[in-house]
Structures are given as C-alpha cells and as structure tokens.
Amino acid sequence: MTEQVQQPTPTSAVPDAATALAAARDHLLSRQHPEGWWKGELETNVTMDVEDLLLRQFLGIRTTADTEQAARWIRSQQRADGTWANFYDGPGDLSTTVEAYTALKLAGDDVDADHMAAARTWILQQGGLEATRVFTRIWLALFGEWSWDELPAMPPEIVLLPPWCPLNLADWGCWARQTVVPLTVVCTLRPRRDLGTTVQELRTGRQAPRPRPQWSWQYAFHTLDKVLHGYQRRPLRALRRNAMRRAAEWIIARQEADGSWGGIQPPWVYSLLALHLLGYPMDHPVLRQGLAGLERFLIREQTPAGPVRRLEACQSPVWDTVLGVQALRDAGVPADHPALCRAVDYLLAEEIRVTGDWSVRRPDLPPGGGWAFEFDNDNYPDIDDTAEVLLALRRIDHPDQAAVQGAIERGARWLRGMQSADGGWGAFDADNTRELVRQLPFCDFGEVIDPPSADVTAHVVEALAALGHDDEVVRRGVKWLLAHQEDDGSWFGRWGANHVYGTGAVVPALVRAGLRPQHRALRRAVRWLEQHQNPDGGWGEDLRSYDDPAWIGRGESTASQTGWALLALLAADRHDTEAVRRGVAYLVRTQRPDGGWDEPQFTGTGFPGDFYINYHLYRVIFPLTALGRYLRAGR
Numbered sequence: 001m002t003e004q005v006q007q008p009t010p011t012s013a014v015p016d017a018a019t020a021l022a023a024a025r026d027h028l029l030s031r032q033h034p035e036g037w038w039k040g041e042l043e044t045n046v047t048m049d050v051e052d053l054l055l056r057q058f059l060g061i062r063t064t065a066d067t068e069q070a071a072r073w074i075r076s077q078q079r080a081d082g083t084w085a086n087f088y089d090g091p092g093d094l095s096t097t098v099e100a101y102t103a104l105k106l107a108g109d110d111v112d113a114d115h116m117a118a119a120r121t122w123i124l125q126q127g128g129l130e131a132t133r134v135f136t137r138i139w140l141a142l143f144g145e146w147s148w149d150e151l152p153a154m155p156p157e158i159v160l161l162p163p164w165c166p167l168n169l170a171d172w173g174c175w176a177r178q179t180v181v182p183l184t185v186v187c188t189l190r191p192r193r194d195l196g197t198t199v200q201e202l203r204t205g206r207q208a209p210r211p212r213p214q215w216s217w218q219y220a221f222h223t224l225d226k227v228l229h230g231y232q233r234r235p236l237r238a239l240r241r242n243a244m245r246r247a248a249e250w251i252i253a254r255q256e257a258d259g260s261w262g263g264i265q266p267p268w269v270y271s272l273l274a275l276h277l278l279g280y281p282m283d284h285p286v287l288r289q290g291l292a293g294l295e296r297f298l299i300r301e302q303t304p305a306g307p308v309r310r311l312e313a314c315q316s317p318v319w320d321t322v323l324g325v326q327a328l329r330d331a332g333v334p335a336d337h338p339a340l341c342r343a344v345d346y347l348l349a350e351e352i353r354v355t356g357d358w359s360v361r362r363p364d365l366p367p368g369g370g371w372a373f374e375f376d377n378d379n380y381p382d383i384d385d386t387a388e389v390l391l392a393l394r395r396i397d398h399p400d401q402a403a404v405q406g407a408i409e410r411g412a413r414w415l416r417g418m419q420s421a422d423g424g425w426g427a428f429d430a431d432n433t434r435e436l437v438r439q440l441p442f443c444d445f446g447e448v449i450d451p452p453s454a455d456v457t458a459h460v461v462e463a464l465a466a467l468g469h470d471d472e473v474v475r476r477g478v479k480w481l482l483a484h485q486e487d488d489g490s491w492f493g494r495w496g497a498n499h500v501y502g503t504g505a506v507v508p509a510l511v512r513a514g515l516r517p518q519h520r521a522l523r524r525a526v527r528w529l530e531q532h533q534n535p536d537g538g539w540g541e542d543l544r545s546y547d548d549p550a551w552i553g554r555g556e557s558t559a560s561q562t563g564w565a566l567l568a569l570l571a572a573d574r575h576d577t578e579a580v581r582r583g584v585a586y587l588v589r590t591q592r593p594d595g596g597w598d599e600p601q602f603t604g605t606g607f608p609g610d611f612y613i614n615y616h617l618y619r620v621i622f623p624l625t626a627l628g629r630y631l632r633a634g635r
Contacts, residue, residue, distance in 0.1 A: 014584040017627055020591050024624040025331040027595030028324055031617075032339055036346035038324040039317040040617030041299060043602070045086045046074045047096055048265055048311040050103040052294070054139055055269050057106060058193050059276060061291070066309065069300070071107035073308035074100050075115065082118025087543050087602035087612040089556075094126045095136040095445075098202060102140075105197050120202065128204035133445045138187070142273075143195035148187065152441035153228035155235070156184040156243040159250055163360055170360045171437050173450035174380045174428040177357070178254065178267035180442070182274035185247050188232065188240075189277045225441050248278050252286055256376040259293025263374030265313045268294070313606070313613070318350055318385050319373050320617045325392040327621045330628030335397035344398045347371070347389055351407055352381045358418065361430045365417035369410030383418055383425050384456045384495065386411050387463040394466060408467065415460050416473050423476035424452025424484075425460045427495065446607030453494035454484055454502045458509035465513040478513050481506055482521055489524030490553065497561070497603045497612070498545045499552050503529060504564030508571035517573040526572050528553070529565050530579045537582035538590075539565040540601070546608040559597035560615075562586055563622030566630065575633035584630050587623045596620050 032038055049070045056062035077100075078084055083092025084100045101119045109116055123129075129140065140146035159181060161168035169177045251271050254261055261267040272290050280287055297312045325343050333340060355367045356379040370381025371389045390411045398404050420431045432450040437443065461477040485491055485506075486499065493501030507525050515522060531553075533539060538557025545551035555561075566583045574580055591597055597619040604613035 014581055014588055016588050017584050018631060020588045021331055021624065021627040021631060023591065023595035024620060024627065025328060025333065025595075028328060028617075028620050028624060029333075029339055031620075032324075032342070036321070036339075036342035036344075037317040038320040038343075038617060039315060040320055040615055040620075042312050042314050042316055042604075043614035043616065044313045044606075044611070045093075045096055046077050046084055046100050046103075046310075048313050049074055049309075050099040051139065051265070051269055052311045053103050053106060054142070055272065057195065058142055058191075058273065059282065061282075067107050069307050069309040071104055071109070072303070072306055073310045074103055075109075076303070076305065076308065078115055078119070082115065082120075082122045084119075086610070088600045088614065090543060090602075090612075092122060092126075094123065095132040098123055098129060098132050098136055098199070099139065101202065102145075102195075102199050105199060106195065111201070123202050124204060127206065129199070129202045130204055130206050134442055135445050138183070140199070142186075142191060142193060144192040145195065145199055148190040149229070151187065152225050153232050154180065154184045154187055154440075154442050155228055155232060155240075156181075156188055156247045157239060158184060158243075159246045160239075160243055166434065166436055167440075170357070170429075171432070171434045171449070173432060173448055174357060175262060175264060175267070176437075176443075176446075176448040178262050178264075179270055181247055181250055182267065182270040185244060185251075185274035186270060186277060188244070191277055220439075222441065244278070248275065251275060254379050255286060255290065256378065258296065258376040259289035259291070260374075260376060261290075262380055263314055263372065263377040265297075265311065313611075315374050316615065317375055318347070318371050318382075319388070320615075320621070321346060322371075322385065322388040322392040323621045323625075324617065326388070326395065327625040327628065329392075329395045330625045330632070332628065335395060340396050341398050344393060344396050344404065347393065348400075348403055348407055351410070352378050354378055356380055358429050361432070362417055365414065367414075369407065369412070369414035371411070380428050381414070382427060383415065384427055384459055386415055387456075387459040390415075390463040391459075391466060412464060412467055412469065415464065416469075419460075419473055419476070420452050422452060423480035424454075424457040425477070426450040426452050427456050446610040452480065454481060454491040455493050455495055455505040457481055458491075458502075458505040462509035462512045465509070470514070474513060478510065478515070481510060485521055485524070488552070489521075489528035491525070493605065494608065495605050496564075497543050497605055498541050498608075500529075500532070500539050500541045500561045500564050501603070501605075504561075504568045507568035511571045517571075522572050526569060526574060529568055530577075533565070533579055533582065537586035538562040539583070543602060543605075543612050546605075556601065557586060558599050558601050558603055558619070559587060559590065560599060560603045560618035560622045563624075563626040566626035567622070570626070570629045570633055575630060580630065584627065587627060591623075597623060 053070050084096045086093045086096055097119055137146045137151055141148050141151060163170045172180060251274060261271045275287060298309050300309045321343050325340055350371055352370045353368045371385045373382045373385050390408055393404050393408050418430045419425055426432050427450055429450050437448050457477055457480055461474055464474050490499035491502035491506045493499060503525050507522060534557045536557050539561045540555035540557040541553055541561060542551045542555035562583050569580050599619035602612040602614040603618055604615045606613055
C-alpha cells in the first residue's frame with residue numbers, strides 16, 4: 001500500500017515533480033530488506049581490497065580465487081595516468097597507488113606491463129615509498145619491504161595510561177583508539193613474513209626531511225619518537241608484559257557479535273594481526289569469528305572481464321534505515337505503513353543498552369538510548385545516528401507506542417548527556433578534543449580525534465527541538481552552531497561533502513529550534529547556497545574542497561548534494577524561488593527510469609582530506625526527501 005501524492009498547484013511546482021517523487025518512493029520501498037532495514041553499498045577506494053589480500057597473505061590463507069577477483073577489481077579502478085585515487089575523478093593518491101601496485105604484483109602482474117609501468121613511473125615522480133603514509137609503510141614492513149626502525153614508535157604501554165594523562169586512549173577518537181591498540185602490538189613484535197615478490201623498485205633513495213623549527217610540536221614529537229625507539233629496544237620487561245597482556249584483553253573485549261571491531265575495516269584487520277602475532281591460533285574462536293565476519297563485507301559481482309570481489313570499509317543499515325524512513329514520510333507514505341512499522345521493529349531491536357567507551361568521559365550517564373551506524377557495534381553508539389533515529393521514530397504510528405516512546409526518551413537522555421563542554425556534539429564521544437594527539441608522527445592519515453562538528457550538532461539540535469526540548473541544552477547547541485558559521489555563510493561538513501552538506505544540515509536544525517528565516521545567519525546561508533548553484537540547476541561540491549578552498553561549493557552537480565541544498569532552502573521558506581524550482585527541475589530531469597539517480601561521485605566523508613565514501617542510497621534518499629518537502633510546501 002502506498003499513499004497517492006497530491007498533485008501540486010501549477011503556480012508553484014515544477015511539472016512532473018510529483019511523478020518523480022512517486023517513482024523514487026516506490027524505488028526506495030522496493031529496496032527494503034524483509035527484516036525491515038535498508039542498506040546501500042558503502043563504496044570506497046581500493047586500499048580496502050589491497051589490505052584484505054595482504055592480510056590473507058600474512059596469515060597464509062590467501063587463495064587464487066580471492067586474489068584473481070580482487071586484482072580484477074583493483075585493475076578496473078586504475079586511471080589513464082596509471083594512478084588510483086581516493087574518490088571518483090579525484091587526483092591520484094601516492095599511498096593508494098603504491099598499495100594497489102603491490103597487490104597487483106602479488107597477483108602476478110608483469111612489472112613491464114603498460115599499467116604497471118605507468119603506475120611505477122608516477123610513484124617515483126611523487127617521491128616513491130619514502131613519501132607514503134605511515135600505514136602504507138607498516139604494511140610494507142610486515143613483509144620486509146620497509147624497516148621497522150624507520151617507522152614511528154608506539155609502545156603498547158599506552159593502554160596503561162590513566163584517563164587524566166595526555167595521550168591516553170580516551171584522547172583518541174573511537175575509530176583511532178581501536179586501530180592504535182592492536183598496532184602497538186604489531187609494531188612491538190615487528191614481524192616479517194614472505195610477500196613472494198618485492199616492490200623495492202619503488203624506492204627513490206631520498207631521505208625524509210627532518211622537522212623544523214626546533215621549537216615546534218613536530219620537532220618535539222620527533223625527539224620523543226627517538227626516545228621511544230630506545231625504549232622499544234630495552235623496555236621494562238614486567239611493564240611490557242603487562243602492557244601486551246592488557247592490550248590483548250582490551251582488543252578481545254571489544255570484538256563485536258559479527259566478529260568485527262567497531263564494524264569498520266582498520267581496527268578489524270589490525271586486531272586480527274595483533275592477536276595472531278600474540279600466539280592465538282587460527283582456529284581460536286576470536287580469530288575464526290573475525291575472519292568469517294569479513295565475508296559479510298565482501299561484494300561479489302560478475303563483470304565482462306570476469307568475477308570481481310571488493311570489500312566494504314563499513315556498513316550502514318541503521319543510518320540508511322532512519323534516513324529512508326524520514327524520506328518516505330516526507331514523500332507521503334502513511335505513518336502506519338507496514339514497511340515503516342517493520343523498519344521501527346528493526347530499530348527498536350538495535351537500541352544499545354550496554355555501557356561503551358563513551359562512559360569514560362560520561363561515567364554517570366546511564367546506558368541505553370544509543371544506536372550505532374552498523375549492524376553490530378555495541379561499544380560505540382553513534383550520536384549522529386541516534387539523533388536521526390529519534391527523528392524517525394517520532395513520525396511512525398507503530399502498534400507498540402509504549403516501546404517507541406521509551407526508546408525516544410532514553411535516546412534523548414543519552415544525547416543530552418553526550419553534549420560536549422563547548423555546547424556541541426561529536427560523533428561518538430564527549431569532549432574528545434585534545435589536539436595533542438594529532439601531533440604524533442604516527443598520525444599522518446585521517447582525523448584521530450572526535451571534536452564537535454556542525455553536522456552532528458545540527459542533527460542533535462533538530463532532534464531535541466522536534467521532541468519539544470527548549471532548554472539550556474538546546475540553546476547551547478544553537479549558540480555553538482551560530483558561532484561556527486563560516487565567514488562566507490556556510491557550515492563545514494565533517495561527515496559529508498562538504499559545505500553543502502554542513503549547510504544543508506544546520507539550516508533546518510536552526511529553523512526547527514526557533515530561528516526565523518529572516519535571521520541574519522540563515523539569510524547568509526541562503527545567499528551562499530544560491531550563489532553556488534550550478535548552471536544546470538543542481539549543486540555539487542568536489543571533495544578537494546577539504547584541502548583547497550578554491551573548491552568550496554564547487555563541483556559537478558549530484559542528486560544527493562542537490563537534495564541537501566534544497567532541504568536548507570525549503571527550511572528557510574524559499575520554496576517559491578527560482579533557485580528551488582531549478583533545483584527540483586534538475587532532480588526531475590536527471591532521474592533514471594527506475595526512480596533512482598546516477599551518482600558516481602563520492603559525497604560522504606570518513607576522514608576529511610584522506611578517506612571518502614560513496615553512500616549508494618544517498619542518491620535516492622535525499623532527492624526523495626527534498627521532493628517531498630517541496631511538494632508539501634507548495635500546497
């Protein structure tokens with residue numbers, strides 16, 4: 001059963017917007033899993049596939065079929081200049097290209113083949129192995145292709161530091177601490193296994209430059225690293241044994257029900273390596289479950305070149321489900337529709353009722369009321385997901401309203417308790433803002449702390465305001481958002497690309513919290529969006545905007561980013577404007593016959609400047625939400 005969408009009035013609506021909405025609505029409904037959830041692929045770059053092969057090589061479980069299928073996928077992602085990028089149509093990335101080259105050589109590709117020669121030439125021009133990131137060189141060191149002596153030291157004794165001590169585990173973002181703990185074990189044991197080939201031809205022989213000036217943090221940590229290397233050679237034996245034991249216990253305690261660690265690839269892979277090196281046999285339940293769980297993250301497809309396999313870095317069933325529920329409600333699907341009630345059944349079952357690492361900074365906050373991003377991640381409920389869950393639950397007429405209301409109340413309590421001291425919200429922890437961690441030489445890839453961000457803060461403010469919370473907690477969140485508006489009127493997008501995403505999240509939240517569309521901050525945001533609309537009517541922002549300000553608000557139009565911009569403009573009461581009509585017309589014109597949209601561009605962000613995601617359902621959910629709100633506003 002689907003509700004017929006009322007035809008909009010011809011004076012305000014783009015022709016065929018209602019038809020586009022109905023097609024997108026039906027397309028999204030058709031993609032629901034029988035258990036009630038939605039999940040689109042999370043597409044990333046080929047480092048996931050490379051490191052999966054290298055893990056299997058290290059553990060001695062790599063098969064010919066795995067290798068051939070992964071290599072086929074890796075080759076398919078190489079660009080004409082011989083490189084591999086971190087996102088669609090982005091610039092070549094040195095470390096990603098080195099890892100891809102290594103995997104293809106492991107697969108038996110001829111080094112003199114055109115694609116290998118092109119990659120090698122480019123790598124050497126960019127500085128070779130010596131210029132790669134630390135994580136790439138760790139993988140090389142595992143196989144004797146790089147010296148452990150030339151890597152930053154990270155002793156396992158870090159697990160023994162109390163929460164008040166700088167650089168303790170609570171100072172790291174949850175994804176970083178889960179990765180660092182097993183890596184301290186790996187880098188302490190310094191293993192070396194046979195790669196079966198070599199990539200020494202990628203060396204240039206250049207020495208890495210020494211950090212200057214001497215009074216910089218970089219120089220101070222470079223000096224500390226030399227001291228730690230000395231300690232690594234002559235540790236306090238009893239302390240080292242205790243640290244290694246505690247590290248193993250810490251790792252094992254955080255394995256999830258599906259065998260993963262945090263439901264994400266980096267800590268998963270390094271935890272398996274660490275436990276294996278500590279002597280856990282391959283048939284040990286922890287390792288067996290961890291390796292088996294990776295299978296669920298593999299996507300296999302038939303292509304004209306043959307079968308391929310690729311590994312998702314993460315999976316997003318809760319996130320996709322709550323966004324999908326809201327999109328369908330905005331599209332006019334009734335609140336008691338069976339598909340939406342099944343989604344709520346799934347969400348209620350996914351509520352996390354146990355204490356996680358977030359309690360280090362919030363020991364008095366009761367557990368319960370949090371939701372994770374993934375199928376299994378009970379240690380790290382996600383503040384962003386929890387806010388969107390509450391926004392979704394409040395809009396569904398579920399048979400068990402008592403259960404729904406209880407979940408909403410617990411979720412609101414948890415969100416309020418996770419507010420940081422400055423009034424904003426991070427993604428997983430409160431007050432995870434100690435920037436000293438960023439200065440460690442170990443941390444050259446991606447964000448390692450979890451400070452409040454505009455998009456997460458906006459979603460929490462919107463959720464609490466929608467639930468009727470009008471108090472100091474919400475007011476402090478609004479104040480944080482207003483204080484963090486960029487000079488040009490936009491907001492930075494931590495978890496989506498980029499200022500279009502941040503602005504698309506903040507404007508609806510501020511309006512929901514009581515700001516009038518005439519408020520100066522909202523007028524500035526509207527002006528920024530209208531100034532950055534593309535000639536085709538859509539909006540797009542290239543991921544290079546995280547590194548190069550010239551790209552802010554600029555990029556090829558996409559369905560998801562156009563949806564974000566429209567959500568902001570509609571919230572600001574701009575539905576009867578040329579900019580909105582052109583944006584809606586772009587969505588209508590570019591829709592596929594099946595009701596979806598094409599979007600090869602990556603519009604999701606893992607680590608700004610380093611790691612990006614193409615959420616395959618964004619291209620349906622956000623256009624559908626925008627079309628629904630547009631048609632409702634025009635009635």
